[in-house]
Amino acid sequence: MRLGFELRMQQTQRLVMTPELRQAITVLQKPVAELSELIAGELLENPCLEVEPREPSEDGAPSEVGRLLDFLNRGGSHGAGAPPEREEDTSFEPFTPRMPTLAEHLHSQLGLLRLDRAQERIARFLIGCIDDHGYLAVSLGEAAAQLGATEEQVEAALKVIQSLDPPGVGARSLQECLLIQWATLDDPNPLVPELIRHHLQDLAAGRIPRIAERLGVDCAAVQAAADAIRNLDPKPGRRFGGGDEARYVVPDVFIERVGQEYVVMVNEAPLPRLSVSTHYRRLLDAADGHTRRYVEERIQSALWLIRSIEQRRLTLLRVTEAIVRFQREFFDRGPRHLRPLTLREVAQAVGVHESTVSRATSGKWAQTPQGMFELKYFFSSGVETGHGEGVAAEAVKRMIADLIRQEDPARPLSDQALAEALAAQGLRIARRTVAKYREEMGLPNSGQRRRY
Numbered sequence: 001m002r003l004g005f006e007l008r009m010q011q012t013q014r015l016v017m018t019p020e021l022r023q024a025i026t027v028l029q030k031p032v033a034e035l036s037e038l039i040a041g042e043l044l045e046n047p048c049l050e051v052e053p054r055e056p057s058e059d060g061a062p063s064e065v066g067r068l069l070d071f072l073n074r075g076g077s078h079g080a081g082a083p084p085e086r087e088e089d090t091s092f093e094p095f096t097p098r099m100p101t102l103a104e105h106l107h108s109q110l111g112l113l114r115l116d117r118a119q120e121r122i123a124r125f126l127i128g129c130i131d132d133h134g135y136l137a138v139s140l141g142e143a144a145a146q147l148g149a150t151e152e153q154v155e156a157a158l159k160v161i162q163s164l165d166p167p168g169v170g171a172r173s174l175q176e177c178l179l180i181q182w183a184t185l186d187d188p189n190p191l192v193p194e195l196i197r198h199h200l201q202d203l204a205a206g207r208i209p210r211i212a213e214r215l216g217v218d219c220a221a222v223q224a225a226a227d228a229i230r231n232l233d234p235k236p237g238r239r240f241g242g243g244d245e246a247r248y249v250v251p252d253v254f255i256e257r258v259g260q261e262y263v264v265m266v267n268e269a270p271l272p273r274l275s276v277s278t279h280y281r282r283l284l285d286a287a288d289g290h291t292r293r294y295v296e297e298r299i300q301s302a303l304w305l306i307r308s309i310e311q312r313r314l315t316l317l318r319v320t321e322a323i324v325r326f327q328r329e330f331f332d333r334g335p336r337h338l339r340p341l342t343l344r345e346v347a348q349a350v351g352v353h354e355s356t357v358s359r360a361t362s363g364k365w366a367q368t369p370q371g372m373f374e375l376k377y378f379f380s381s382g383v384e385t386g387h388g389e390g391v392a393a394e395a396v397k398r399m400i401a402d403l404i405r406q407e408d409p410a411r412p413l414s415d416q417a418l419a420e421a422l423a424a425q426g427l428r429i430a431r432r433t434v435a436k437y438r439e440e441m442g443l444p445n446s447g448q449r450r451r452y
Contacts, residue, residue: 134237206448
């Protein structure tokens with residue numbers, strides 16, 4: 001065997017991820033709110049990028065935002081004859097007051113109580129140890145060690161917190177949380193605290209006859225107590241704000257019905273209209289050396305961003321239009337008529353790769369005549385009817401929910417009975433598939449749904 005070196009030319013093809021391509025992919029993936037933030041950052045970094053004013057043209061034609069608002073006011077959810085909005089009131093971003101966090105709510109109440117300095121110090125420490133659901137996340141011993149206090153002092157301060165709103169806050173277990181809430185209600189039913197203390201697991205599993213037998217009462221009495229417990233809140237802190245969480249979504253596309261057709265509009269209202277600075281274009285002609293190279297790079301970067309934003313708009317428009325064509329029954333008749341749809345079908349219709357469709361729809365929302373939906377919602381596996389037509393899984397779930405809603409509470413439908421009821425409607429689905437869909441919707445089984 002002989003070892004040696006040689007030079008050989010070989011031609012291969014491979015995809016090179018250039019900075020420009022990476023930027024185009026990033027822009028495509030961004031929902032409109034995040035894209036607005038990205039553009040703001042680029043405006044700060046690139047002096048060659050500037051914002052064009054959005055004003056009516058010289059002949060009096062309305063701006064793009066004005067046209068979009070006018071169209072929505074005539075044919076959208078605002079209704080016909082809606083008064084025109086003033087320019088300063090125009091916004092696609094709903095302003096909502098910030099909700100106080102649970103900790104802020106508790107601290108504000110604590111300030112109204114007459115506590116000595118030591119008690120207040122312990123109570124405020126404990127408030128900081130309460131999680132978002134309203135439960136105390138530290139033991140009394142750990143808190144006492146941290147504060148240099150006795151467990152009795154810590155427990156006394158905890159009792160103060162447990163007397164505050166919302167009822168059940170500061171509990172150390174589900175049982176304690178429910179018992180605190182029950183104590184605030186004017187209801188003498190003695191079965192309720194008994195069920196909370198000793199029978200929650202059987203109650204959750206729907207084993208009402210077993211509980212009734214153990215307690216020597218009838219099933220109806222246990223059912224009444226169980227209904228009272230279900231009215232309590234197992235997570236009393238969840239209705240408060242968490243600080244900076246988003247509480248609304250901004251639609252990336254609007255789908256409106258005009259006559260017998262649907263019109264798709266990409267939401268560009270939150271985005272500034274970009275252009276390359278004419279000042280730097282003139283500077284490029286006069287500059288040389290390092291300055292010229294810097295200006296060229298910045299102008300090229302600005303142009304790539306503008307092109308990427310336009311490409312995103314066109315891709316999102318074409319993909320959404322394809323979705324509307326495939327899901328026409330949904331838009332005409334509602335969610336129960338959603339059909340199975342794959343990324344590949346839309347990609348072939350648009351003439352792009354599946355990954356492009358995935359990026360274009362990920363995290364994007366559409367305002368439709370049927371409500372607000374994430375674009376990913378329209379892609380779903382499904383089952384076939386007896387006529388060979390496809391029905392999306394989401395539509396099947398709604399049918400299962402309807403059957404459960406209409407059932408006799410004293411004789412709830414088993415998963416097998418649900419499967420047979422669907423088969424009568426032309427949908428042949430296995431019992432285990434029905435069980436899977438039911439669990440995904442958070443619906444209990446027939447034993448847990450039974451009423452006595």
